[in-house]
Amino acid sequence: xxxxxxxxxxxxxxxxxxxxxxxxxxxxxxxxxxxxxxxxxxxxxxxxxxxxxxxxxxxxxxxxxxxxxxxxxxxxxxxxxxxxxxxxxxxxxxxxxxxxxxxxxxxxxxxxxxxxxxxxxxxxxxxxxxxxxxxxxxxxxxxxxxxxxxxxxxxxxxxxxxxxxxxxxxxxxxxxxxxxxxxxxxxxxxxxxxxxxxxxxxxxxxxxxxxxxxxxxxxxxxxxxxxxxxxxxxxxxxxxxxxxxxxxxxxxx
Amino acid sequence: xxxxxxxxxxxxxxxxxxxxxxxxxxxxxxxxxxxxxxxxxxxxxxxxxxxxxxxxxxxxxxxxxxxxxxxxxxxxxxxxxxxxxxxxxxxxxxxxxxxxxxxxxxxxxxxxxxxxxxxxxxxxxxxxxxxxxxxxxxxxxxxxxxxxxxxxxxxxxxxxxxxxxxxxxxxxxxxxxxxxxxxxxxxxxxxxxxxxxxxxxxxxxxxxxxxxxxxxxxxxxxxxxxxxxxxxxxxxxxxxxx
Amino acid sequence: xxxxxxxxxxxxxxxxxxxxxxxxxxxxxxxxxxxxxxxxxxxxxxxxxxxxxxxxxxxxxxxxxxxxxxxxxxxxxxxxxxxxxxxxxxxxxxxxxxxxxxxxxxxxxxxxxxxxxxxxxxxxxxxxxxxxxxxxxxxxxxxxxxxxxxxxxxxxxxxxxxxxxxxxxxxxxxxxxxxxxxxxxxxxxxxxxxxxxxxxxxxxxxxxxxxxxxxxxxxxxxxxxxxxxxxxxxxxxxxxxxxxxxxxxxxxxxxxxxxxxxx
Numbered sequence: 001x002x003x004x005x006x007x008x009x010x011x012x013x014x015x016x017x018x019x020x021x022x023x024x025x026x027x028x029x030x031x032x033x034x035x036x037x038x039x040x041x042x043x044x045x046x047x048x049x050x051x052x053x054x055x056x057x058x059x060x061x062x063x064x065x066x067x068x069x070x071x072x073x074x075x076x077x078x079x080x081x082x083x084x085x086x087x088x089x090x091x092x093x094x095x096x097x098x099x100x101x102x103x104x105x106x107x108x109x110x111x112x113x114x115x116x117x118x119x120x121x122x123x124x125x126x127x128x129x130x131x132x133x134x135x136x137x138x139x140x141x142x143x144x145x146x147x148x149x150x151x152x153x154x155x156x157x158x159x160x161x162x163x164x165x166x167x168x169x170x171x172x173x174x175x176x177x178x179x180x181x182x183x184x185x186x187x188x189x190x191x192x193x194x195x196x197x198x199x200x201x202x203x204x205x206x207x208x209x210x211x212x213x214x215x216x217x218x219x220x221x222x223x224x225x226x227x228x229x230x231x232x233x234x235x236x237x238x239x240x241x242x243x244x245x246x247x248x249x250x251x252x253x
Numbered sequence: 254x255x256x257x258x259x260x261x262x263x264x265x266x267x268x269x270x271x272x273x274x275x276x277x278x279x280x281x282x283x284x285x286x287x288x289x290x291x292x293x294x295x296x297x298x299x300x301x302x303x304x305x306x307x308x309x310x311x312x313x314x315x316x317x318x319x320x321x322x323x324x325x326x327x328x329x330x331x332x333x334x335x336x337x338x339x340x341x342x343x344x345x346x347x348x349x350x351x352x353x354x355x356x357x358x359x360x361x362x363x364x365x366x367x368x369x370x371x372x373x374x375x376x377x378x379x380x381x382x383x384x385x386x387x388x389x390x391x392x393x394x395x396x397x398x399x400x401x402x403x404x405x406x407x408x409x410x411x412x413x414x415x416x417x418x419x420x421x422x423x424x425x426x427x428x429x430x431x432x433x434x435x436x437x438x439x440x441x442x443x444x445x446x447x448x449x450x451x452x453x454x455x456x457x458x459x460x461x462x463x464x465x466x467x468x469x470x471x472x473x474x475x476x477x478x479x480x481x482x483x484x485x486x487x488x489x490x491x492x493x494x495x
Numbered sequence: 496x497x498x499x500x501x502x503x504x505x506x507x508x509x510x511x512x513x514x515x516x517x518x519x520x521x522x523x524x525x526x527x528x529x530x531x532x533x534x535x536x537x538x539x540x541x542x543x544x545x546x547x548x549x550x551x552x553x554x555x556x557x558x559x560x561x562x563x564x565x566x567x568x569x570x571x572x573x574x575x576x577x578x579x580x581x582x583x584x585x586x587x588x589x590x591x592x593x594x595x596x597x598x599x600x601x602x603x604x605x606x607x608x609x610x611x612x613x614x615x616x617x618x619x620x621x622x623x624x625x626x627x628x629x630x631x632x633x634x635x636x637x638x639x640x641x642x643x644x645x646x647x648x649x650x651x652x653x654x655x656x657x658x659x660x661x662x663x664x665x666x667x668x669x670x671x672x673x674x675x676x677x678x679x680x681x682x683x684x685x686x687x688x689x690x691x692x693x694x695x696x697x698x699x700x701x702x703x704x705x706x707x708x709x710x711x712x713x714x715x716x717x718x719x720x721x722x723x724x725x726x727x728x729x730x731x732x733x734x735x736x737x738x739x740x741x742x743x744x745x746x747x748x749x750x751x752x753x754x755x756x757x758x
Contacts, residue, residue, distance in 0.1 A: 030561050038565045051611040059672065107632075116635030149389065182405060
C-alpha cells in the first residue's frame with residue numbers, strides 16, 4: 001500500500017465508522033452473548049465428558065502407545081508422513097512448523113495489497129483454504145492412527161465359525177509379531193519397507209506365504225523360529241494372511 | 254570565514270552558549286543525567302535478571318553422576334534373546350527416574366563392533382531415536398518397534414526402517430573377571446550414543462543424527478556422563494541369615 | 496466522603512434531609528454512586544472508559560467479530576480455574592502431582608468440574624483462536640493499519656500452544672509424560688541450539704526432579720503473565736485503530752463534512 005492508498009483506506013474507514021453504532025451496548029451485547037455461549041459449551045463438555053486421569057507415569061513401559069492431544073495431531077501425523085525420509089526428520093519437527101510460523105508472522109509485511117475482499121484475493125484464498133484442508137486432513141488421519149501392536153479388521157463375509165476363530169487369532173498374532181512395523185494392512189501399519197498386505201491373500205497362495213515367512217528377503221526377519229516353537233500359531237498366521245482379500249480402493253476398515 | 258565561538262557544532266558547552274556551562278565541559282547536564290538514568294536502570298534490571306537467567310539455565314552445564322548398577326548375574330543373559338531390565342536413570346525421583354534396558358550376551362558372530370571390557374553384554378536403551386518413545390522388543394520378528402511414528406530397529410539395534418536417525422543408544426556394561434570385586438554380577442554403566450557403524454560417541458538426545466552432515470548441527474551436550482571408576486562397584490545387599 | 500466510601504454501600508449514612516425521602520434500594524444506589532464518584536474524582540477513569548465504551552464501531556459488524564472477545568473470555572476462564580486448581584495441586588515428581596490430581600478429581604468438592612472446565616476451556620480457546628485468526632485472514636483485517644495487531648496475535652497463538660504443551664505434563668499420567676518426552680525432543684531437533692533448549696526445558700540431561708516444577712512455573716506464571724500483557728496491548732490496538740469494517744462494505748459519499756469525522 002502506498003501513501004495514497006493508506007489515506008484512502010483511512011478516509012473510507014472513518015466514514016464507515018461514522019455510520020456505525022457505539023461499541024456499548026451494541027457490539028458488547030454480541031460479545032456478551034458469545035461469552036455466555038462459550039461458558040455454556042465449556043460447562044456442557046465438562047459435565048458430559050469430565051476430565052480423566054490415565055495411569056501414573058511409568059517410563060519403564062514397553063507397551064504404552066504415546067499419542068498427543070488432538071491439537072497436536074497435525075504435527076504427529078506430519079512426522080508419520082515424513083517417516084520414510086529420516087534425513088528430513090528435523091525438517092518435519094522444527095523446519096516446517098518454524099517456516100509456517102514465520103510465514104504467519106510476516107503475513108502483513110509481504111501481503112501489502114490494498115484489496116481486502118477475499119474473493120478478489122485469489123492467492124490468499126487458495127493459500128488459506130489449502131492450509132485449513134491440510135491441517136484438517138493431518139488432524140483427522142493423525143487421530144485415526146492405531147497402535148502398531150493391534151489389528152482389528154472387518155471380518156470378511158462367508159467365513160465358517162472355525163475360520164472366524166482363526167481370523168481373530170491371526171489378528172492377535174500379527175499384532176504381537178510386529179508385522180505392522182513394516183507392512184500396511186488396511187488403515188493399520190506402516191507403508192514400507194515391506195509390501196502392502198491388504199490383499200496378500202489374492203497374490204500368494206498359503207504355501208507361498210508360509211515359505212516367504214520362513215525364508216524372506218532381507219530386511220524381513222525369518223519366522224522359521226515361530227514355525228518351530230509354536231506350529232499352531234504359525235499355521236494360524238499363514239491362514240489369516242491368506243484370508244486377506246481387501247480391496248485397498250474401497251477400504252472401509 | 255573565521256570560527257564562530259558560539260557555533261552549534263562546537264563540542265564545548267561553553268562555546269555553544271549554554272547557561273552555567275563550565276570551562277572545558279563537553280557533556281551537557283541533560284545528556285549526563287539521561288546516561289545516568291539509563292545506566293542505573295540497566296544495572297538494576299541486570300542485577301535481578303542475570304542471576305535469575307543463570308539460575309534457570311544452570312542445569313544445562315551440569316555433569317551427570319552415574320554409578321554402576323547391578324542388573325543380574327552372567328547366567329541370566331543369553332545371546333539370542335533380549336531380557337528386559339529396569340534400571341535407574343535419575344536418582345531420587347522414584348518411578349519417574351527409571352527406564353528399560355534390553356540386555357543380551359554379546360554374540361561374536363553378529364556383533365562386529367570392536368570388543369572390549371565394556372561390551373561383553375549388549376545393553377540397548379528402549380528410547381526410540383526418532384523422538385524418544387518407548388520401543389518394544391518383538392521376539393517373533395527380532396525387531397524393536399516404536400509405537401509412535403513407525404521406527405523399526407533390527408536385532409543389533411540398527412535402524413531397519415522408519416524415521417529414526419541413528420541406532421538405539423546403548424549402555425556400558427561390565428562383568429568383573431574372577432578375583433575382582435563384584436565378580437559374578439553384571440553391571441550397567443552410563444548410556445552412550447552410537448553412529449551407524451556402532452562407534453561409541455557421547456550421549457545425545459533422540460533425533461540428533463551422528464552420521465553425515467547432520468552430526469555437525471547438534472553439538473554434544475555438556476552433561477555426558479563419564480565411565481565411572483571400576484574400583485568401587487556396589488555389591489548387592491547381603492540377605493541376613495545367609 | 497472518605498468515611499462513607501470505606502463503610503460500603505448499605506451502611507452509608509445519608510444526609511438527613513434526603514434520608515426519609517429515599518427508599519432503601521435508592522439509598523444504596525445513591526451511596527454506590529458516591530463511592531464511584533469518589534474514586535473517579537481521584538483516578539479519573541471515567542473519561543477513558545467512556546472513550547472505550549462509546550467509541551463507534553463501523554457498520555456491518557457481525558457475529559464473526561465476537562471470536563476475539565470469546566477467545567479472551569476463554570483465557571479468563573483458564574486464569575480463574577487455573578488459580579483455584581493451583582490451590583490443590585502439588586508439583587512433585589515422586590507421586591505428589593499424580594496423587595493431588597487424583598485427589599482433585601475424586602475428593603475435592605467440584606474438583607472434577609473445575610478441572611474439566613480448565614481442560615475444555617483450553618480446547619475451546621485453541622479452537623476459538625484459530626477461528627479468530629481465520630476470520631482476520633479472510634477479512635483482510637491484518638492489513639494497514641492493523642499489522643502490529645496481527646503480529647501480536649501470532650505471538651499469542653504460539654504462547655497458547657505453549658500453554659497447552661506445558662499444561663499437558665502437570666497431571667503426570669502416562670500421556671503427560673510421553674507427550675512431554677516427545678515434545679522436548681522435538682524442540683531438541685533445532686540445529687545448534689536444540690540440545691541446549693532440551694536441557695533448559697528439562698532442567699538437566701534427563702527428565703528429572705525439577706522438570707515438572709519448571710513446567711509448572713512456566714505454565715502458571717511465565718506464559719500467563721506474558722499473555723495477559725500482550726492481550727492488553729492487542730486490545731489497546733483494537734480500540735485505538737478501531738474494529739475493521741467488513742471488506743464488502745463500501746463507504747457512501749458523506750453528507751457531513753469529513754473534517755467532523757472522528758478517526
